[in-house]
Amino acid sequence: MDGLNRRDALKASGILGALGALAIVSPARAEPWTWSPQGSVAGSGSGADPMTVWDPEADDLVAGLIDRGEVPRVNELLRTWTRNGQPLPDGLPSDLRDFMEYARQLPQWTDRAKLGTAIEFNKKRGLYLGVLYGFASGMMSTVIPKEARAVYYSKGGQDLKDRISKTAKLGYDIGSNNAYGPDGEMVVTCVKTRLVHAAVRHLLPQSPHWVHSAEEDIPISQNDIMVTWHSLPTTVMKHLTAWKVPIPPHESEAFLHSWQVAAHMLGVRDEYIPNSWPEANSQAAQVLDPIIAATPEGARLADRLLGLGANIDFAVLSKPVLGSFTRFLLGDKIADGLSIPREPVWDPLLRFSWGPFIAVREGLLTAVPPAADAYWLLDEFLRKAALIYLAELRMPISIELPTMNRDM
Ligand code: HEM
Known part of the structure; x- marks a missing residue:
């Protein structure tokens, strides 16, 4: 029996949720993955289809925290960790602490000057950005079927207003002064979000509702993260360009850079992060445009x-x-x-x-x-x-x- 049939059979018998999704093969993408890692910030890579890649370092760790009942204590400790430059609180499990110390490092290709320009751009264009993040990216996230289902059936789906505020926080943090600097909050937001996504990968396959509606076996692949990423900067830039808002090239590049760093900090491999707007647009045409659908x-x-x-x-x-x-x-x-x-x-x-x-x-x-x-x-x-x-x-x-x- 192939992965898909076995999964359908499990769905029908309701066993899948109890088993978890570890041993089950994901359905393949309709079109082969052709976007080249040469167009990425890494410049090279294995070329593996990101639909088959998740975040193993974070996923195993967080699954362990959940299974050992350590999450409430961890949440309480992490509530006090709000600024990028702040040391991690004492008392975290040592494997989590090690991971977070590693995950909070900015990539070596970070360009501080570009991040500075991005802050200027965000200040100058805050009004347009606020409206576009809220209504272009926000509404688009509702027509990305995998994301819509994941959000709807996860804990956050219960209180959508709260969920929207939290996602808005990321759009706010990336645009605020010192986003990635020691007194900014973007690194903290990204590292916490990376951990939340890992938790969702462990939990959603245990939701019978999600299992019955989802096509995939494990949510939030690297491909999915890039799909959502394109609903953010790529979509925002597409509209600003269509509106003919004058944007000097160095500001447009800087805005892209702030989002490239965000993708890295969310756990996306460098080989999937586009190195230019044309590369971003070509990846979006492959991963985002064809999957948009109402659910x-x-x-x-x-x-x-x-x-x-x-x-x-x-x-x-x-x-x-x-x-x-x-x-x-x-x-x-x-x-x-x-x-x-x-x-x-x-x-x-x-x-x-x-x-x-x-x-x-x-x-x-x-x-x-x-x-x-x-x-x-x-x-x-x-x-x-x-x-x-x-x-x-x-x-x-x-x-x-x-x-x-x-x-x-
Ligand atoms: C949680 C941002 C990609 C599904 C979050 C949170 C943020 C965030 C800030 C924390 C908010 C909260 O706790 O509610 C992002 C960004 C992404 C991305 C910036 C890509 C650039 C995705 C994708 C999916 C997804 C691709 C699903 C396919 C979820 C779910 C939660 C979450 C289910 C947890 C909600 C909960 O139950 O509390 N995300 N996300 N995200 N995200 Fe993402």
């Missing part, structure tokens, strides 16, 4: 995301307006898949006025009435939409290792 789990996550504006109570951020913005950013196919209704006023407004509005904001065009009124409305929208995303960060956020799946 029932993703549609529920999207609905929650579109409802976030209601907490802030600005009419310009009502669910229909955010839905229309999603349609504008991600296209009709995705919007229809997520059952986002068409909006007779906002859909055409965004389609025809967003480009000129950005040109006016950037000083490339002068607004003339009556278009100026529409631009005022769009400006209001832009600033408030970025706020929703930031509002999710008001509370101190602590990324913690889960010990169980969602309680369905």
Whole structure:
């Protein structure tokens, strides 16, 4: 019996969850993996399909912590570890401490000057970045089927608002002053997230709900991480370029660099991290574009995301307006898949006025009435939409290792 059939049989008999997924072979990708490691920051590599690679160093370690019941104590200790330059707290299990000391090191190809420029870029373009991380990347994550299912059936799926805040934290940390410096928080966020992902790899195969809906046997492969990665910087840069926001090449490179370092710190092998925007775009065309699809789990996550504006109570951020913005950013196919209704006023407004509005904001065009009124409305929208995303960060956020799946 091949891996897939055996898995189907196990699914039918409900044994798979109890057994865990260790011995089971993942289904192959539809198209062979052809992206060359020559286009990576490593410049070479084995060329192994990243769909068959996870994070063995972290995975074995964290599975052990969960099985030995050590996670609650570890979470408590790690709550105090918030700054990159801070020593690890005393009392951590020694294997975890060793791993974290190793995992917190920035890659040797880190370019501090580029990271400095990235901070400038983030400051300058914070408004656009906030809106794009929230609504282009955030909504896109709901139509990445494997991610949507993993998030929905994991513990975090229970409290989606909390889950969204925590993911927003990473977008915030990477853009903040000193992101990777000793008083920044990005290294801490990445190392903790790497551990959380390892926990999810151990736990989700024990969820009958996940097992019944997922195609893969073990979640969050290196391929999956790069898919999500492309929903972040690659997608954000694609929109900024489409909006014709003027970005000098050294800023665009620096922004990419800050995300290359993030991928490394999340445990992605250097041979899968693109070394340039053209390489990133070519990898995204292979791993992200073909897999985008709506799922029932993703549609529920999207609905929650579109409802976030209601907490802030600005009419310009009502669910229909955010839905229309999603349609504008991600296209009709995705919007229809997520059952986002068409909006007779906002859909055409965004389609025809967003480009000129950005040109006016950037000083490339002068607004003339009556278009100026529409631009005022769009400006209001832009600033408030970025706020929703930031509002999710008001509370101190602590990324913690889960010990169980969602309680369905
Ligand atoms: C947790 C970011 C890729 C599924 C997290 C957390 C962050 C994060 C910041 C911690 C938040 C929390 O504890 O809820 C990222 C980034 C990624 C990435 C930046 C890629 C660049 C993925 C992928 C999947 C995934 C590919 C699934 C296919 C999850 C799940 C959790 C999680 C299930 C745990 C939620 C919980 O139960 O607490 N991720 N992630 N992530 N991530 Fe990711």
